[in-house]
Amino acid sequence: MTLAQAPLLVDGARHSAQTFRMMIKDLSRGAEGVTEAADLKVTPLPVPGGGVQVADGSAVIRGKANAWQGSYTAYNIGSATVPIAPTGATPRSDLIVLRVSDPEFEGGLDPTKDAINYFDVIPNVSPTTTSVPKGVTGIAIARVDLPANTGTVTSGMIRDLRRVANPRRERTLYTAYPTKLSKAFRDDDQWHDWPPEARWTIPVPDWATKLIVTVTIAGLRMDYDSLLGKLRLIFGTVQGQHTMVDDNQGKVVRRSTAIVADTLTLPADYRGTSQVLYLQANMSKNWKGDLGTDAGTSIIADVEFTEGPV
Known part of the structure; x- marks a missing residue:
């Protein structure tokens, strides 16, 4: 296939999900990240404990599994709680990621019943990590650097990794x-x-x-x-x-x-x-x-x- 058919928006044509994803990529100029400055900020729980909360907001996530995958949008209404496992005798860094697992390209999720976009925790990353691993369709929004023998996440342990996709x-x-x-x-x-x-x-x-x-x-x-x-x-x-x-x-x-x-x-x-x-x-x-x-x-x-x- 060379020139993809049919272009948006042609009356009577059928438009694939890829066509819309490519439109998102074009409109976001190929960038990815949160939409506005306060979107999806990661903070401790109201009563600090074994997790964090992610604020409301939206983001653009560029597909990494295929060159012509396009980009996805995701939005969070209200605060989402993300559990963080406690550490043992050694410190650990966890990466908090807004992730998209599109079964057209990876995994076996069913869009009719499964969450395709979700907040994921990638454990035991380098304490200097600032981005998702290669090939992962997602954006890093924070890193949690936990000391040894810790089950409570405080603000001093959270490193903000968000970027505004198209800063004004x-x-x-x-x-x-x-x-x-x-x-x-x-x-x-x-x-x-x-x-x-x-x-x-x-x-x-x-x-x-x-x-x-x-x-x-x-x-x-x-x-x-x-x-x-x-x-x-x-x-x-x-x-x-x-x-x-x-x-x-x-x-x-x-x-x-x-x-x-x-x-x-x-x-x-x-x-x-x-x-x-x-x-x-x-x-x-x-x-x-x-x-x-x-x-x-x-x-x-x-x-x-x-x-x-x-």
């Missing part, structure tokens, strides 16, 4: 152009909001888990004397890493470019809200020079939200 990204550039001179002149080793134009109210997507932000100040003015200072960004109440500005050229007016950047993990309550991004300056009390922005300065904020497991 949203990138926007924000700009500001000062029209008059503003100086960071308080030489007191304290943080102060500056420059006033570097302030933007930014909507946070309801799926975002991280923020990658770069603020560039082009045409940053320095004068009055040599200086030593720091610049940092704030998003909402989350503080970013600082950038040093160190210049010893004396009293002459000069210009440079400063870049302040960080990758921030977003608090859950930021999603679906708007937060303010702004800059702060901290000038050393041992140096008297000033930082400044004016009509010769451009400020650019490169803001990118990304999605990942939480």
